[in-house]
Amino acid sequence: MNEKRNLPAVDRxxxxxxxxxxxxxxxxxxxxxxxxxxxxxxxLKHGLPLPDEAALLxxxxxxxxxAGQANLRPVFNLTGTVLHTNLGRAQLAEEAIAAxxxxxxxxxxxxxxxxxxxxxxxxxLVSGLLAELIAGGSPDIAATIVNNNAAAVLLTLNALAxxxxxxxxxxxxxxxxxxxxxxxxMRRAQVKLHEIxxxxxxxxxxxxxxxxxxTALLMKVHTSNYAVTGFTKSVDEKEIADIAHAAGLSFMIxxxxxxxxxxxxxxxxxxxxxQQALAAGADIVTFSGDKLLGGPQAGLIVGRxxxxxxxxxxxxxxxxxxGKTTLAALEATLRLYRDPDRLAERLPTLRLLTRPVTEITAxxxxxLPTAQAALGELAAVSVEACSSQIGSGALPVERLPSAAxxxxxxxxKPGKILLAIEAAFRGLPTPVIGYIRDDTYHLDLRCLExxxxxxxxxxxxxxxx
Numbered sequence: 001m002n003e004k005r006n007l008p009a010v011d012r013x014x015x016x017x018x019x020x021x022x023x024x025x026x027x028x029x030x031x032x033x034x035x036x037x038x039x040x041x042x043x044l045k046h047g048l049p050l051p052d053e054a055a056l057l058x059x060x061x062x063x064x065x066x067a068g069q070a071n072l073r074p075v076f077n078l079t080g081t082v083l084h085t086n087l088g089r090a091q092l093a094e095e096a097i098a099a100x101x102x103x104x105x106x107x108x109x110x111x112x113x114x115x116x117x118x119x120x121x122x123x124x125l126v127s128g129l130l131a132e133l134i135a136g137g138s139p140d141i142a143a144t145i146v147n148n149n150a151a152a153v154l155l156t157l158n159a160l161a162x163x164x165x166x167x168x169x170x171x172x173x174x175x176x177x178x179x180x181x182x183x184x185x186m187r188r189a190q191v192k193l194h195e196i197x198x199x200x201x202x203x204x205x206x207x208x209x210x211x212x213x214x215t216a217l218l219m220k221v222h223t224s225n226y227a228v229t230g231f232t233k234s235v236d237e238k239e240i241a242d243i244a245h246a247a248g249l250s251f252m253i254x255x256x257x258x259x260x261x262x263x264x265x266x267x268x269x270x271x272x273x274x275q276q277a278l279a280a281g282a283d284i285v286t287f288s289g290d291k292l293l294g295g296p297q298a299g300l301i302v303g304r305x306x307x308x309x310x311x312x313x314x315x316x317x318x319x320x321x322x323g324k325t326t327l328a329a330l331e332a333t334l335r336l337y338r339d340p341d342r343l344a345e346r347l348p349t350l351r352l353l354t355r356p357v358t359e360i361t362a363x364x365x366x367x368l369p370t371a372q373a374a375l376g377e378l379a380a381v382s383v384e385a386c387s388s389q390i391g392s393g394a395l396p397v398e399r400l401p402s403a404a405x406x407x408x409x410x411x412x413k414p415g416k417i418l419l420a421i422e423a424a425f426r427g428l429p430t431p432v433i434g435y436i437r438d439d440t441y442h443l444d445l446r447c448l449e450x451x452x453x454x455x456x457x458x459x460x461x462x463x464x465x
Contacts, residue, residue, distance in 0.1 A: 006050060007037055013060065020061055024068040032063040076432045076456060080402065080444030082352050083391035087433065089290040089297070091348040093336055096295065096329040103328035110324045123312070125327050129334045130302050133260050134274045141278070142308040144301050145289075145330065146320040150180055152286040152299030153254050157189035159314040160250060160284070160307065161216030165194045169202040169235070171228060172221035174256075182221055182254075191216070201233040207243050217250040218243065220282075222257075222272060241281025250283040250307060258287020258300070260337050266344055266354050274302055283307055292390075294349035295333035296326045352447055353390060353400065361385075361403040364445050367457055371405050371443075374460040379407040379421060379441070388446045400446070407441040414439050424463045430455065 013033045014021070021029050036059050040050055051059065077087045092100075102108075113120035127143040135141040146152050157166060166186060173195070175181045186193045194215070196206040207218055218240055237253065244251040255272055264270045271292060277285045284307055289298030299320075301311060311317065322330075336346050344350045364383040372381040384406045387399035409417040421441045425432040434443040448456060 007040060008053070008056075010034060010037070013057070016057060017060065020064050024064050028067055029060070029064050032060050032067065035063060036060050074430055076430060076452070077447045078404075078432055078434045078443040078445060080386060080388045080404070080435065080442070080446065081391035082388060082400075082447060083291050083349065085391070089391075090294045091352075092296065092329055093294065093333060093347050095336060095346070096332040099328040099332035100296075100325045103324045108324055108328075110327070122321070122324075122327060126331050126334060129331065130300065133334060133337050134302055135278055140305050141302060142305040143303075144308055144312050144317065145322050145327065146299040146301070146317070147322050147326075148290075148297055149254070149256065149258075149286055149288040149299040150185060151320040152301045153182075154185050154189050155299075155314060155316050155320055156252060156284055156286060156301055156311055157186060157191045158316055159311040160252070161189070161191045163190060164216035165192045165212070165214045166217050166219045166252075167194045167196055167207060167210045167215060168219045168221060169197045169206070170195045171197060171199045171202060171232075171234070172223055174221055174223055200228050200231060202235055203233060204235050204239055204243065207235060207240060211243075211247050211249070215247070215249060217252050219252045219254070221254045237277060237280035237282060241283075244283075245281065250304075251281060252284045252286070253277045253282040255285060255287040257291040257293075258285075259292035260334075261340065261343060261350070263292075266350065268353055274300075278303065284311075289330055289333075292349065293333065294347045296329040298322055298326055298330055352449075355446060357385075357401040357403060360445050363448065363450065363453060364403045364405055367405065367445070367448075367453070370457045370460050371407075374463045375407060375421070377410060378417060378465060379409045381405055381407050386442065386444055388444055402444050402446040404445060405443040407443075408439070420465050424465050427464065428459050428462055430459060432456075 010030060010033050014026070014030065017029055017033075036056060039059075040056070044050065075087060077084055079087070083089045109120065110125075111120045111122050112118075123142075123144045126145060128137075130143040131137055131139075131141040146155055168182070173182050173193075183193050192214070194210050196202060196210045211218075220237060220240060237251075241251045255274065255277060257271065259271050259273055260275070262270075262273070274285045274287060282303065284301065284303035286299060286301050287293070289295040289300055293300075301308065333347070336343055339346075344354050361383065368381060368383055375381055382405075384404055386402050386404040386406075388402040389399060407421055408414075409421070411417050418436050418439065418441055422434065422436060425434060425441075425443075432443065434441055436442070
């Protein structure tokens with residue numbers, strides 16, 4: 001007997017999947033039915049039995065649900081890295097999220113001047129706020145926004161130094177994530193790199209002697225993702241600014257991460273700010289929006305009004321500009337900085353970075369029994385002290401005291417079991433991302449807040465090994 005004839009017709013299966021069609025649409029469900037029927041026929045070729053109707057429907061449902069699931073999914077970041085590039089960097093404040101939703105839902109005055117009724121400039125939505133926060137509202141300071149800090153550096157160099165030279169210390173030729181390097185960005189900006197000094201030592205005279213007829217600007221790059229220690233020498237920003245201005249040149253600082261608040265006041269390692277850079281004499285400062293600032297992905301360019309105007313006239317500006325939802329989130333984030341007394345409470349990045357270790361440890365102790373029950377005899381779970389890091393290239397040698405759930409497999413050779421544990425946590429409804437170190441699996445709870453505790457604990461029952 002030809003068992004293929006026992007397979008149901010597509011239309012018959014469709015008639016039983018009304019709820020699935022409502023959730024995912026007829027086209028997707030039809031494709032899943034055909035794929036499962038094709039798989040059943042292939043199984044027959046290898047002597048395997050046909051699935052019964054219930055098993056077939058369950059397989060179709062799993063396939064449809066998998067296909068209908070968003071690729072960009074929320075996860076629990078328990079890696080110990082607060083600003084994790086692969087996990088989206090900064091979590092946005094509720095005010096920023098609300099602003100993004102409102103901007104996405106409705107028409108908004110993106111490039112429309114409500115006062116005059118004429119065309120507006122989208123940068124005006126945040127330029128005044130940045131001038132207020134960074135330079136006390138100085139009319140000589142302006143800003144423009146692009147899609148990330150690499151774009152900010154590219155645009156600024158192309159606008160201010162195309163066809164000419166930019167002088168940079170050799171020890172500051174950084175490589176950021178994805179193998180993007182400052183020399184490569186300069187090359188794409190059509191600017192010639194003029195390296196000075198050595199990897200560990202650069203002097204003021206190196207800058208002075210590098211200046212020539214083809215020099216357009218002097219540049220300082222904050223080495224935020226590594227540290228050179230020992231026999232070192234660098235030139236401070238004010239001294240470089242004086243050298244540049246004496247020669248009639250501009251001075252540009254790329255801060256990389258960039259923050260608008262005094263980290264030391266919050267008990268964190270100090271990080272250079274745009275305020276300090278401009279006060280030291282920088283003409284242009286670039287930094288990120290989605291790192292220490294705690295906002296959306298963006299590249300912020302602030303500085304002298306005449307130079308910002310020149311940068312905005314560059315054709316690359318339109319290619320690199322941001323949309324209304326990014327600007328809405330950035331404006332809402334910047335407004336939080338007007339209230340420094342409550343900033344650590346309202347800005348998730350700062351709140352996570354400043355969490356007391358006692359609070360994290362108490363949370364770990366509460367979660368421990370459920371985690372141990374979920375892992376059973378596969379591993380012993382304990383609460384142990386650990387160190388978190390800020391991430392995204394910020395303060396690479398600094399560590400924050402934290403607490404982790406540490407899973408130690410009971411097997412003598414734990415390698416495969418560790419990988420299975422890691423995969424099981426990643427396979428939860430809301431995937432959990434931890435890390436393996438020293439034959440143990442770690443879940444650093446710095447980024448698990450009390451508001452998410454119940455959801456995290458509840459889903460541990462779904463762990464499958």
